[in-house]
Amino acid sequence: MSDQVVKREATPQDEAALRPPVDVIEDVGGITLYADMPGVPKDKLDVRVEGDTLTLEGVVDLTLPEGMEPLHAEVNLPRYRRTFTLSKELDSDKIAAEFRHGVLKLRIPKAEHLQPRKISVAVV
Numbered sequence: 001m002s003d004q005v006v007k008r009e010a011t012p013q014d015e016a017a018l019r020p021p022v023d024v025i026e027d028v029g030g031i032t033l034y035a036d037m038p039g040v041p042k043d044k045l046d047v048r049v050e051g052d053t054l055t056l057e058g059v060v061d062l063t064l065p066e067g068m069e070p071l072h073a074e075v076n077l078p079r080y081r082r083t084f085t086l087s088k089e090l091d092s093d094k095i096a097a098e099f100r101h102g103v104l105k106l107r108i109p110k111a112e113h114l115q116p117r118k119i120s121v122a123v124v
Helices: none
Strands: 022-027 029-035 044-048 052-060 079-085 095-099 103-109
Touching: 029 079, 044 103, 052 103
Parallel strands: none
Antiparallel strands: 022 029, 029 103, 044 052, 052 079, 095 103
16 A cells, blocks of 8 residues: 655645625525625635535735835735535525625525426416
């Protein structure tokens, strides 16, 4: 038996990350997630679905003007990361995302066949 350890390249997923606080609100049509990711510019935000896993990642960009140095920093890790396992009831192909003022909003509707629908009744 070999005692070799296979080493691999470090990936962004290996880096320590903050877990952004996320509010999840469910209604009859699906769920809405609000993730607080202050300091992340839109171009450094990554939202993706792989299989049934939703991943939210963002790199914090807190550049200070030249000659300035922080006295105290609340953010000590440069990235946010959070993953969620999506229910089969949700339609991940129809996720809508908005990002404004450091808050990521995702709307994930329920699958069409699970949406409430009105059935018309014919008079005979």
